[in-house]
Amino acid sequence: MVQTSTPAEVGGIPTDPQATRRRVTHRILWGLAAAFVVLSVFQLGITPQRFTDALPRASFVWDRMWPPAIDDGGALSTAVVESLQIAIVGTAFGILLSIPLALIAARNVTPFAPLSLAMKGFAAFVRAVPALIWAFLFIMAVGLGPTAGILALAVNSTGMLVKVYAEALEEIPMGPIEALQASGASRSHIAFQGILPSVVRLFIAWSVFRLDINVRYSTILGVVGAGGIGWELTRAASLSRYDVALGITVVIFILVMATEAVSQWLRRRVDDDTAFRVEE
Amino acid sequence: MASELNTRALQQVTSESTTPALLSVRNLNKTYPDGTQALHDVSLDIPSGQLVAVIGLSGAGKSTFMRCVNRLVEPTSGQIVFDGQDVTRARRGDLRRIRRQMGMIFQQFNLVQRLPVVTNVLHGRLGYTSAVRGCLGRFPQHEVEQALEMLAQVGLADQAFKRCSELSGGQMQRVGIARAMMQGAALILADEPIASLDVSSSEKVMTILKEVATAQRITTIVNLHQVDFAQQFADRVIGLRDGSVFCDMPTDGLTEDLIRDLYYGHVPQQDEED
Numbered sequence: 001m002v003q004t005s006t007p008a009e010v011g012g013i014p015t016d017p018q019a020t021r022r023r024v025t026h027r028i029l030w031g032l033a034a035a036f037v038v039l040s041v042f043q044l045g046i047t048p049q050r051f052t053d054a055l056p057r058a059s060f061v062w063d064r065m066w067p068p069a070i071d072d073g074g075a076l077s078t079a080v081v082e083s084l085q086i087a088i089v090g091t092a093f094g095i096l097l098s099i100p101l102a103l104i105a106a107r108n109v110t111p112f113a114p115l116s117l118a119m120k121g122f123a124a125f126v127r128a129v130p131a132l133i134w135a136f137l138f139i140m141a142v143g144l145g146p147t148a149g150i151l152a153l154a155v156n157s158t159g160m161l162v163k164v165y166a167e168a169l170e171e172i173p174m175g176p177i178e179a180l181q182a183s184g185a186s187r188s189h190i191a192f193q194g195i196l197p198s199v200v201r202l203f204i205a206w207s208v209f210r211l212d213i214n215v216r217y218s219t220i221l222g223v224v225g226a227g228g229i230g231w232e233l234t235r236a237a238s239l240s241r242y243d244v245a246l247g248i249t250v251v252i253f254i255l256v257m258a259t260e261a262v263s264q265w266l267r268r269r270v271d272d273d274t275a276f277r278v279e280e
Numbered sequence: 281m282a283s284e285l286n287t288r289a290l291q292q293v294t295s296e297s298t299t300p301a302l303l304s305v306r307n308l309n310k311t312y313p314d315g316t317q318a319l320h321d322v323s324l325d326i327p328s329g330q331l332v333a334v335i336g337l338s339g340a341g342k343s344t345f346m347r348c349v350n351r352l353v354e355p356t357s358g359q360i361v362f363d364g365q366d367v368t369r370a371r372r373g374d375l376r377r378i379r380r381q382m383g384m385i386f387q388q389f390n391l392v393q394r395l396p397v398v399t400n401v402l403h404g405r406l407g408y409t410s411a412v413r414g415c416l417g418r419f420p421q422h423e424v425e426q427a428l429e430m431l432a433q434v435g436l437a438d439q440a441f442k443r444c445s446e447l448s449g450g451q452m453q454r455v456g457i458a459r460a461m462m463q464g465a466a467l468i469l470a471d472e473p474i475a476s477l478d479v480s481s482s483e484k485v486m487t488i489l490k491e492v493a494t495a496q497r498i499t500t501i502v503n504l505h506q507v508d509f510a511q512q513f514a515d516r517v518i519g520l521r522d523g524s525v526f527c528d529m530p531t532d533g534l535t536e537d538l539i540r541d542l543y544y545g546h547v548p549q550q551d552e553e554d
């Protein structure tokens with residue numbers, strides 16, 4: 001920005017008019033973005049005073065958080081287990097649903113080309129709707145409780161897994177598939193014997209990654225009433241039991257960290273060649 | 281009208297030759313969607329047990345011809361009759377039954393790299409295997425034993441339980457041959473099986489193909505770039521030029537002049553080649 005002339009001008013070569021236009025467009029966009037932020041701060045009434053006013057309130061809550069407490073260990077561990085169950089079952093449903101849909105979505109294996117595009121569009125739509133909104137929708141459909149949470153995670157996972165599975169499928173070598181076709185193998189034979197072995201590791205890696213995400217979501221789903229530990233957190237907060245709220249937060253923290261560690265370990269194992277042996 | 285033509289062609293085939301051809305191709309044409317006319321009115325009869333080499337310049341239509349035979353490529357027109365069955369008109373189920381009687385060998389081997397060698401050989405049986413067993417890769421014991429025997433025949437007995445990705449190119453191609461043999465096919469189609477191999481591996485692969493063709497009387501069609509290999513191993517040589525049959529004769533009838541004509545004798549067309 002200190003430079004007064006671009007390198008292109010230094011060389012005596014006139015600048016590319018297209019590049020100049022792009023630079024102007026960028027400046028306008030940045031300017032608009034900055035203006036929006038400033039405007040929002042004023043419109044929402046965010047003033048330094050607001051923060052200073054909040055401080056005493058925050059320190060009041062903070063003081064009552066310590067020491068973190070576990071109020072009802074039995075209920076809490078049930079909730080933890082329920083969260084994990086929601087995450088695991090939701091992921092499992094998501095995987096089961098995503099594999100056939102990805103086989104339709106992947107350009108190179110789809111039975112009917114226009115379906116591929118439609119399926120990708122559908123997955124993009126499902127992905128675009130956040131998990132919590134799915135949870136609301138399913139609570140309306142099936143009522144409060146873990147079922148809504150499971151369905152929300154299953155659908156939300158499908159949006160992502162169809163995309164990443166399809167991308168993995170689109171990378172597979174087509175030669176072996178052609179060879180199986182040429183030998184008279186059926187479509188299902190080809191899917192299991194020709195396609196699956198090439199993608200199974202990527203599928204597992206993505207699925208484990210998704211499980212990781214879903215455990216995070218499952219801890220928060222309870223806040224809207226879709227089962228699991230989030231509900232305990234909401235309850236503690238509404239009873240002003242801030243020490244219990246912190247205790248539950250610590251448990252959630254441990255849960256999420258543990259999941260991440262397990263998921264990383266699993267993914268490393270998948271990467272390790274010897275971890276995969278095809279049974280005879 | 282088309283069917284009338286087809287039946288007439290079929291009658292012609294069966295009445296003309298005393299030993300009915302295993303594969304009979306009539307007026308085969310293939311024009312790709314982009315307008316490339318890859319095959320032009322190809323007619324051939326191939327009797328049982330022959331090893332036929334198909335030679336010609338790159339782009340002459342060798343692969344297209346071979347892939348029309350098992351309909352990996354859909355012919356535009358013409359008729360292909362294999363062992364009395366009309367390949368060109370076969371619907372999905374029939375086509376699968378026809379395909380399992382034709383083994384195919386590819387330049388790039390086309391093995392499933394992540395699976396063990398023996399599983400790849402067993403893939404040759406998928407056309408005969410039920411959906412569930414095939415999907416799970418559970419082949420009957422006698423087929424597993426047969427697969428190991430096939431591997432021994434191509435000199436890979438000790439590699440059976442390795443992953444394919446751990447093999448050399450020449451070894452992979454021998455697995456490809458074992459897979460095709462595993463089908464128990466009457467016809468083997470080999471599309472440039474040695475184009476990615478060094479000379480000694482090429483010799484080995486061609487020798488095995490020759491043995492299979494003679495000992496088991498499996499008709500074999502091999503697309504080849506190397507004329508010397510064609511002359512050394514084939515009973516008959518078919519030269520394709522610009523999608524048409526340029527010459528078709530027993531191997532010893534192939535003269536230097538013919539070869540020169542086949543490969544260099546079409547200067548006007550040169551521009552259209554890649």
Ligand SMILES: Nc1ncnc2c1ncn2[C@@H]1O[C@H](COP(=O)(O)OP(=O)(O)OP(=O)(O)O)[C@@H](O)[C@H]1O
Nearest residue numbers: 312313314316318337338339340341342343344345
């Ligand atoms: N899928 C396709 N779409 C359009 N044109 C094609 C397609 N496949 C092949 N062709 C064209 O058809 C002609 C014959 O191709 P083919 O692959 O059969 O030749 P070939 O004799 O096997 O050549 P090579 O020795 O290089 O393998 C070529 O001009 C090629 O460009």
Ligand SMILES: [Mg+2]
Nearest residue numbers: 342343344472
């Ligand atoms: Mg070719």
